[in-house]
Amino acid sequence: MTTMTTAELQKYWDACLIKQWRLAGTLEDLRTMYKSIVGEFPDNHNIRRKPKIGMPYKIGVRVFVDSELSKLNELLWKVTPEKDVEILSKLTTSKYDIHSRPLTNAEREVKNTRSKHKKELQINKLSFTLYSERNSDTDWDTVKSTKTRVRKTK
Numbered sequence: 001m002t003t004m005t006t007a008e009l010q011k012y013w014d015a016c017l018i019k020q021w022r023l024a025g026t027l028e029d030l031r032t033m034y035k036s037i038v039g040e041f042p043d044n045h046n047i048r049r050k051p052k053i054g055m056p057y058k059i060g061v062r063v064f065v066d067s068e069l070s071k072l073n074e075l076l077w078k079v080t081p082e083k084d085v086e087i088l089s090k091l092t093t094s095k096y097d098i099h100s101r102p103l104t105n106a107e108r109e110v111k112n113t114r115s116k117h118k119k120e121l122q123i124n125k126l127s128f129t130l131y132s133e134r135n136s137d138t139d140w141d142t143v144k145s146t147k148t149r150v151r152k153t154k
Helices: 006-023 027-038 061-068 070-078 081-093 105-132
Strands: none
Touching: 006 027, 006 061, 006 070, 006 081, 027 061, 061 070, 070 081
């Protein structure tokens, strides 16, 4: 475990993020660069602006920043690389994060579709269970009702 403060870790992460954005690297390049400086991957640290769990590391940093941190992406396109130190100093005091932004309509639709699909799976499972146990109430070996089925031992 590193002995650095969260502010220092955040500053290193932001510096690596800007550097890899300028180099058009991948998220794996970003993680490797951060690990070479800090000694650990960013997964173990509570820092802002890191990818969500499950995001593939093969995608480009520019794609990630454009989709998740659009304000930062616009700023990096407008400003020359000589101003990266100023951007880094602004980011260290900023609370801007990918988790604090509102969902887009497309993300909201995907979330609703997933929950609808999960609910439909539960309904299908219940209907299959009811169909497969439809004769249990008339089974002569059943001692009690369907809530607590206990079969007689022979």
